[in-house]
Amino acid sequence: MSNNIYIGMEDKYxxxxxxxxxxxxxxxxxxxxxxxxxxxxxxxxxxxxxCVKTGxxxxxPKDLM
Numbered sequence: 001m002s003n004n005i006y007i008g009m010e011d012k013y014x015x016x017x018x019x020x021x022x023x024x025x026x027x028x029x030x031x032x033x034x035x036x037x038x039x040x041x042x043x044x045x046x047x048x049x050x051c052v053k054t055g056x057x058x059x060x061p062k063d064l065m
Contacts, residue, residue: 028064030054036061 026034032053039046049061058064 026061026065028053028056030056034061034064 028034028051030051030053032051034049034051036047036049039048048057048059049064050057051064056064
């Protein structure tokens with residue numbers, strides 16, 4: 001009998017991972033989680049927000065809400 005207590009989130013594969021206490025989970029208008037990533041292209045660093053569920057991208061997370 002296992003009494004595992006997870007604090008945080010669980011991804012689509014059932015793996016649990018810890019989450020920072022002050023972190024907010026942003027959800028898009030399509031119901032997916034919004035994540036951000038940095039892409040280096042044309043000699044510049046660009047920050048991109050994307051919806052995990054649909055794959056839509058935008059320049060900032062607010063554009064996906």
